[in-house]
Amino acid sequence: MTLPVAPDVETILDSCIETLRDVVAPSVEGDWPRYNAELMVGSLEYVKHLLREDIDASRREELSRALDQVKEIVAADPAPEWAEALQEESPFEAASRLLVACQNSGGEVAERIRATLHPVLHAQIDAEMARTMGLFSAFARNMVGAK
Amino acid sequence: MTLPVAPDVETILDSCIETLRDVVAPSVEGDWPRYNAELMVGSLEYVKHLLREDIDASRREELSRALDQVKEIVAADPAPEWAEALQEESPFEAASRLLVACQNSGGEVAERIRATLHPVLHAQIDAEMARTMGLFSAFARNMVGAK
Amino acid sequence: MISQEQVRGLEAHLSSALGEPCTLGRTDRMSMGQSRAMYIAELECERSGRRKVVVRVEQWGLLGGESRDEVRVMRALRGEGLPVAEVISYEPSCEILGQPFFVMEFVEGTSVFTRESLDPYVDSLARLHRLELSAIDIDFFEMPKGPRDSALLQVERWYDVYRSGLAGEPSPLVEEAAQWLRNNAPETEQPRLVHGDPGPGNYLHEGGELRALVDWEFTHLGDPEEDWAYLIAMRGMGVMTEDAWVAYLADQVGIELDRDRLAYWIALNLYKGACIDQTALGIFIRREYLAPNLLAIGTCIHLSALKRLADTVL
Amino acid sequence: MISQEQVRGLEAHLSSALGEPCTLGRTDRMSMGQSRAMYIAELECERSGRRKVVVRVEQWGLLGGESRDEVRVMRALRGEGLPVAEVISYEPSCEILGQPFFVMEFVEGTSVFTRESLDPYVDSLARLHRLELSAIDIDFFEMPKGPRDSALLQVERWYDVYRSGLAGEPSPLVEEAAQWLRNNAPETEQPRLVHGDPGPGNYLHEGGELRALVDWEFTHLGDPEEDWAYLIAMRGMGVMTEDAWVAYLADQVGIELDRDRLAYWIALNLYKGACIDQTALGIFIRREYLAPNLLAIGTCIHLSALKRLADTVL
Numbered sequence: 001m002t003l004p005v006a007p008d009v010e011t012i013l014d015s016c017i018e019t020l021r022d023v024v025a026p027s028v029e030g031d032w033p034r035y036n037a038e039l040m041v042g043s044l045e046y047v048k049h050l051l052r053e054d055i056d057a058s059r060r061e062e063l064s065r066a067l068d069q070v071k072e073i074v075a076a077d078p079a080p081e082w083a084e085a086l087q088e089e090s091p092f093e094a095a096s097r098l099l100v101a102c103q104n105s106g107g108e109v110a111e112r113i114r115a116t117l118h119p120v121l122h123a124q125i126d127a128e129m130a131r132t133m134g135l136f137s138a139f140a141r142n143m144v145g146a147k
Numbered sequence: 148m149t150l151p152v153a154p155d156v157e158t159i160l161d162s163c164i165e166t167l168r169d170v171v172a173p174s175v176e177g178d179w180p181r182y183n184a185e186l187m188v189g190s191l192e193y194v195k196h197l198l199r200e201d202i203d204a205s206r207r208e209e210l211s212r213a214l215d216q217v218k219e220i221v222a223a224d225p226a227p228e229w230a231e232a233l234q235e236e237s238p239f240e241a242a243s244r245l246l247v248a249c250q251n252s253g254g255e256v257a258e259r260i261r262a263t264l265h266p267v268l269h270a271q272i273d274a275e276m277a278r279t280m281g282l283f284s285a286f287a288r289n290m291v292g293a294k
Numbered sequence: 295m296i297s298q299e300q301v302r303g304l305e306a307h308l309s310s311a312l313g314e315p316c317t318l319g320r321t322d323r324m325s326m327g328q329s330r331a332m333y334i335a336e337l338e339c340e341r342s343g344r345r346k347v348v349v350r351v352e353q354w355g356l357l358g359g360e361s362r363d364e365v366r367v368m369r370a371l372r373g374e375g376l377p378v379a380e381v382i383s384y385e386p387s388c389e390i391l392g393q394p395f396f397v398m399e400f401v402e403g404t405s406v407f408t409r410e411s412l413d414p415y416v417d418s419l420a421r422l423h424r425l426e427l428s429a430i431d432i433d434f435f436e437m438p439k440g441p442r443d444s445a446l447l448q449v450e451r452w453y454d455v456y457r458s459g460l461a462g463e464p465s466p467l468v469e470e471a472a473q474w475l476r477n478n479a480p481e482t483e484q485p486r487l488v489h490g491d492p493g494p495g496n497y498l499h500e501g502g503e504l505r506a507l508v509d510w511e512f513t514h515l516g517d518p519e520e521d522w523a524y525l526i527a528m529r530g531m532g533v534m535t536e537d538a539w540v541a542y543l544a545d546q547v548g549i550e551l552d553r554d555r556l557a558y559w560i561a562l563n564l565y566k567g568a569c570i571d572q573t574a575l576g577i578f579i580r581r582e583y584l585a586p587n588l589l590a591i592g593t594c595i596h597l598s599a600l601k602r603l604a605d606t607v608l
Numbered sequence: 609m610i611s612q613e614q615v616r617g618l619e620a621h622l623s624s625a626l627g628e629p630c631t632l633g634r635t636d637r638m639s640m641g642q643s644r645a646m647y648i649a650e651l652e653c654e655r656s657g658r659r660k661v662v663v664r665v666e667q668w669g670l671l672g673g674e675s676r677d678e679v680r681v682m683r684a685l686r687g688e689g690l691p692v693a694e695v696i697s698y699e700p701s702c703e704i705l706g707q708p709f710f711v712m713e714f715v716e717g718t719s720v721f722t723r724e725s726l727d728p729y730v731d732s733l734a735r736l737h738r739l740e741l742s743a744i745d746i747d748f749f750e751m752p753k754g755p756r757d758s759a760l761l762q763v764e765r766w767y768d769v770y771r772s773g774l775a776g777e778p779s780p781l782v783e784e785a786a787q788w789l790r791n792n793a794p795e796t797e798q799p800r801l802v803h804g805d806p807g808p809g810n811y812l813h814e815g816g817e818l819r820a821l822v823d824w825e826f827t828h829l830g831d832p833e834e835d836w837a838y839l840i841a842m843r844g845m846g847v848m849t850e851d852a853w854v855a856y857l858a859d860q861v862g863i864e865l866d867r868d869r870l871a872y873w874i875a876l877n878l879y880k881g882a883c884i885d886q887t888a889l890g891i892f893i894r895r896e897y898l899a900p901n902l903l904a905i906g907t908c909i910h911l912s913a914l915k916r917l918a919d920t921v922l
Contacts, residue, residue, distance in 0.1 A: 005776030006202050007893050007903060012194050015898035016163075016187050023183045024175060031325035033174035039586035040163050040171070046593070047159050051198075056153050092463040099470035103477055114608075121467050122604065125597050132594035139590045142325055143495065152462030154579050154589060162584035178639035186900035193907070239777040246784035250791055261922075268781050269918065272911050279908035286904045289639055290809065 010048060017044045035142045042134025049131040059124055063091040066120045070098060070113050077109040095121070157195060164191045182289045189281025196278040206271055210238040213267045217245060217260050224256040242268070296321055296333065296391070303390040304349065308337060308397065311383035315340045321349075326405065326495075328587060329357035329511060329570075331393075334400060346400035347382060352393040354582040357511075357570040357591075358455035362386060363434060364511045365396050367487075370431045377418060377506045403498030403505040407533060411499035413546060418497075418504055419525070420547040423486045423518035435515045437485060444482035444516040448562060449475045451514075452569035459573035461580070467604050468572070471565050474607050480555050482517040489513055492521050493529025522551060523559030528567065557606070564603035571596035610635055610647065610705070617704040618663070622651060622711065625697035629654045635663075640719065640809075642901060643671035643825060643884075648714060660714035661696060666707040668896040671825075671884040671905075672769035676700060677748060678825045679710050681801075684745045691732060691820045717812030717819035721847060725813035727860060732811075732818055733839070734861040737800045737832035749829045751799065758796035758830040762876060763789045765828075766883035773887035775894070775906075781918050782886070785879050788921050794869050796831040803827055806835050807843025826880075836865060837873030842881065871920070878917035885910035 025037040049055070067086065074082040081104075085097035095117050102110035129136065172184040196202070214233065221229040228251075232244035242264050249257035276283065296304070301318050309316045319336035326332065331351040338344055352361055365384045372378040384396040438444040453472050457464070490512025498505040526539040534542065540556070543549045575592025577583050610618070615632050623630045633650035640646065645665040652658055666675055679698045686692040698710040752758040767786050771778070804826025812819040840853040848856065854870070857863045889906025891897050 005889075005893060006197060007889065007906075009194050009197050011893060011895060011898070012190050012197075012903060014895070015892070015900055015903060016190055018898050019183050019187060019900055024171065024180050024187075027175050027177045027180035028171060029176050030174045030322060032323040033171050035325040036166050036586055037171045039590055040166060043159050043163055043586045043589055046589070047156050050153060050156050050159075090463050092466060095466035096464045096469035099466050100473045103470055103473040117466065118604075118608065122601070125467075125601050125604075129594055129597050129601070132590070132597075135586070135590035136594040136598065139587070139595055152575075152579060154575065154592075158579060158581060158584070159589060161581070162578070162586055162589060165584050166586055177636060179637040182639040183900055186904055190900045190903055193903070237777050239780060242780035243778045243783035246780050247787040250784055250787040264780065265918075265922065269915070272781075272915050272918075276908055276911050276915070279904070279911075282900070282904035283908040283912065286901065286909055 009051065013044050013048055017041055020044070031142075035138065038138035038141065039135060042132065042136070042138050045134040046132050055128075055131075060091055062120050062124070063095055063117075066116050067091055067094055069116050073109060073112045073116065079105070079109075081105065082109075082113075156198065160191050160195055164188055167191070178289075182285065185285035185288065186282060189279065189283070189285050192281040193279050202275075202278075207238055209267050209271070210242055210264075213263050214238055214241055214245075216263050220256060220259045220263065226252070226256075228252065229256075229260075300391055304335070307383065307385060307390055308347070311397065312339060312342070314342065328591060329353070329509075348379070348398050348400050349391075349395055350398065351391050351395040354393070354577045355459070356573055356577055356583075356588065358452070358459070358573055361394050361396050361511070364513070366434055367432060367510050367513045368398070371422070371487075371510075374425065374430055376422060377504055378510070379506050379508070401498050401506045403500040405495050405498055405508070407494035408499070408502070410502035411497070411504065412494070412533075414502070414504040415497050415499070415507075416525075416543065416547050418507060419489065419492055419521060420549065422489060422507075423521065425487055427485070427487070427515070432487070435513075437515055438482065441481035441483075442479040444485050444520075445479035445558070445562065446476065448514070448516060448520070448566065449479065452566045456569035456572050459576040461572075461576040465572070465600070467600055467608065468565070468568055470608055471561070471568070471600075471603050475558075475562055475565055478558060478607075480517075480558055482519075485515045486518050487513065488516040488518060488521050490521070491524065491529075493525040494533050495529055517559070518549075519551065519555055519559045520562065522549060523556055524563045526556070527560040528563050561603060561607045564599050564606065567599035568596055568603055571599060614705055618649070621697065621699060621704055622661070625711065626653060626656070628656065642905060643667070643823075661711050662693070662714050663705075663709055663711050665705050665709040668707065668891045669773070670887055670891055670897075670902065672766070672773070672887055675708050675710050675825070677827070680748055681746060681827045682712070682824050685736070685824075688739065688744055690736060691818055692824070693820050693822070715812050715820045717814040719809050719812055719822070721808035722813070722816070724816035725811070725818065726808070726847075728816070728818040729811050729813070729821075730839075730857065730861050732821060733803060733806055733835060734863065736803060736821075737835065739801055741799070741801070741829070746801070749827075751829055752796065755795035755797075756793040758799050758834075759793035759872070759876065760790065762828070762830060762834065762880065763793065766880045770883035770886050773890040775886075775890040779886070779914070781914055781922065782879070782882055784922055785875070785882070785914075785917050789872075789876055789879055792872060792921075794831075794872055796833075799829045800832050801827065802830040802832060802835050803838075804835070805838065805843075807839035808847050809843055831873070833865065833869055833873045834876060836863060837870055838877045840870070841874040842877050875917060875921045878913050878920065881913035882910055882917055885913060 020037055021041050025034060025041070028034040028037050071086060074086070081101040082098065085094050085101060088094035088097060098113055099117060102114050167184055168188050172181060172188070175181040175184050218233060221233070228248040229245065232241050232248060235241035235244060245260055246264060249261050301321070305316060305318050308318070316337045316339040319338060321333050321335045324332040324334060331353055333349040333351070335347050335349055336344065337347055350361070361384065365381050368378050368381050372380060379398040379401050382397045382399060385391075386394050388394065436447060438447055449472060456468060489507065489510070491509045496509050497507050522543060526536055530539055540551050540553070543551065571591045574588040575596065578588040578592055615635070619630060619632050622632070630651045630653040633652060635647050635649045638646040638648060645667055647663040647665070649661050649663055650658065651661055664675070675698065679695050682692050682695050686694060693712040693715050696711045696713060699705075700708050702708065750761060752761055763786060770782060803821065803824070805823045810823050811821050836857060840850055844853055854865050854867070857865065885905045888902040889910065892902040892906055
């Protein structure tokens with residue numbers, strides 16, 4: 001080599017996270033720069049999550065699986081709004097149209113569609129909130145300290 | 148979605164690089180924390196390079212190709228040190244042993260081996276120096292400012 | 295953060311606005327104010343001497359606000375005697391700072407919440423809501439026509455902001471919530487001026503005295519209950535429970551809030567938060583501005599509003 | 609950087625070393641000193657009052673140094689009247705700060721290079737080189753036996769550091785350079801004390817007066833030309849050209865440097881740099897210490913020494 005073992009990206013990110021949190025942020029003068037230093041700890045933690053998995057692809061897949069279940073549910077109720085919504089290529093477009101239609105139509109099928117899609121969407125929110133917890137904490141600390 | 152389009156890692160890294168350089172580093176009090184903030188700009192630029200290509204694999208491949216040329220060169224000179232070195236599985240181990248043997252034996256074959264391996268190794272240094280230029284500049288600025 | 299060239303541009307702008315040569319000293323960005331970049335700038339003016347001003351700069355349409363109406367409403371309300379900072383100048387072009395901005399007089403005071411500062415603050419907010427629209431110089435806001443338009447105009451306003459700032463595909467829960475809000479919009483008797491972002495953290499006080507109401511970028515005509523809901527559920531959560539807020543407002547300003555209607559206006563505000571926060575992600579992803587607070591607003595802050603919204607009404 | 613628990617441990621350690629109760633005030637890390645973490649600590653002592661000390665902490669074997677011999681040589685040379693900071697205490701265990709460390713008196717002065725401070729500095733370095741080993745209390749360094757051992761012991765010392773700190777496979781150009789240095793080692797007439805890291809930036813001065821020589825971790829017995837080469841090519845590059853340095857040293861301290869031998873010792877120092885810098889990468893990759901300066905030292909700083917070395921002799 002020159003350097004046969006290149007340092008691993010996660011190690012460098014951890015170095016930056018630790019250094020920002022323990023060395024740099026406590027030494028920053030001024031609210032805005034300090035707020036930025038604290039936010040960046042969260043940005044880099046988020047990067048680590050984004051590198052570990054293809055979040056975008058997993059989300060689409062989860063929602064597509066739920067939409068397959070919705071297809072079974074609406075087989076019994078051939079209202080045109082369900083069929084049209086399910087023709088959308090993007091699972092997010094399809095789910096959006098379905099949920100809007102549920103709000104407008106009500107009824108048992110609507111309830112079952114909502115009960116199928118909501119848990120997936122809520123779990124996606126929770127997972128993303130967990131990945132961005134560092135950003136959230138830094139933001140919240142700044143709001144509390146607003147002056 | 149919740150968020151169908153997750154931000155791209157390189158964008159977040161660029162956000163951190165810009166923010167460190169333009170907002171945080173100029174506001175850090177104290178030589179050591181400021182030095183760390185400046186170094187991190189380089190760390191994150193390096194991460195961007197590491198994410199773009201598998202540097203480790205490219206280096207091994209480049210050196211292996213050069214070792215294939217060395218095999219042709221030493222076909223004419225069956226000295227045991229060449230053969231033994233070329234049996235190493237790792238191209239870095241093989242190149243190391245070859246270059247040490249070249250220092251010890253001299254001669255035209257040694258010159259040709261060196262002329263085959265050196266350009267690859269030098270180019271690898273240059274490429275890695277380019278990737279770590281931000282770290283180098285921060286380090287150099289700190290040395291100049293040592294007090 | 296502000297380049298040397300921008301400093302010179304700002305000096306020329308301020309000298310012209312103030313009618314005397316001024317030089318700019320220290321310019322520090324404040325950490326409050328997510329929708330606008332806010333700078334406290336120290337000025338040295340030839341005749342009037344030293345003074346501090348606040349420069350409030352737009353950010354690529356972040357959170358869907360723009361300065362023109364904000365400046366107009368601030369000037370009008372200051373004329374009505376409300377505690378509003380004086381706007382010194384407004385620059386609608388992007389030529390000087392890369393974004394439109396306006397400059398206002400710096401008001402001494404803190405926005406850190408204290409209980410004693412709350413009474414005069416809610417009094418002022420109630421006074422804003424009582425202003426007769428026909429009697430004041432504000433004719434640039436869209437007037438709700440039908441009885442449900444105070445709600446519906448807001449639903450569509452924020453839906454447009456959310457849709458136009460979208461990075462990628464729509465968000466099913468935002469879409470569903472928008473529909474719920476359309477379907478459940480309550481009637482409003484009499485449209486009034488609504489501040490749009492009231493509560494602890496968004497007024498300045500000193501020693502219990504109210505110095506200024508701030509952040510007029512979301513001001514519009516609508517239902518005052520929208521403001522009370524915002525104050526209770528968005529900015530006031532950490533200060534009192536919803537029950538305590540309702541009791542306090544009845545006592546302090548005589549407002550009797552209907553809890554079902556309040557729930558609607560809380561949902562509308564959470565939806566508004568989710569919609570405007572989403573704009574930050576687009577600005578970040580399109581690399582228009584790479585500040586890490588935009589990443590926070592566009593991810594977890596957006597999602598925390600969306601989660602509360604979904605838990606509330608979906 | 610230093611935890612509250614470590615502060616208390618350090619207070620107890622210093623109180624015991626100084627023989628009086630002391631409390632620790634501000635403790636700031638210095639940005640100089642890559643091999644050791646260096647802290648300036650303010651002490652308040654019951655009898656002797658306020659004083660500043662420097663705490664010099666090992667870092668997982670970074671750059672291959674350890675403190676024991678550094679402390680011993682500093683104490684011995686201070687005894688000989690050389691300008692060396694007083695060592696107050698030495699803690700070889702990892703119990704207090706997680707790594708061995710020693711404490712020395714803070715010496716007022718700057719290490720920013722000035723031309724006027726150079727004369728007394730090179731005089732002191734020459735004086736170090738003239739010390740008769742038999743006359744001083746230093747018997748813990750390995751004595752070069754054969755005439756080429758002053759060079760060869762150093763080649764193998766740094767080869768061992770490089771090999772033991774290796775993260776992964778060996779580096780072909782380092783291996784080749786080590787062999788070149790073995791094959792071309794010159795003879796040394798008389799082994800002397802060699803500082804090991806001399807030059808601009810590694811001494812303290814004030815108003816042209818030399819206050820202290822610093823950084824004794826690489827001190828060993830060998831060829832004084834190694835030091836002059838280090839001063840000229842490692843630390844002195846930005847100050848004068850090699851030709852100017854050679855002329856200056858001949859004039860100031862009467863050292864006549866043979867340019868071929870000098871080239872060898874420059875190569876040895878570049879090799880030493882490449883070897884010790886490589887240790888930083890291992891410490892970083894093994895996550896023993898994640899400071900970004902280690903990443904710099906283990907990548908570009910290592911490589912810049914290696915590149916110069918390869919360009920010089922390979």
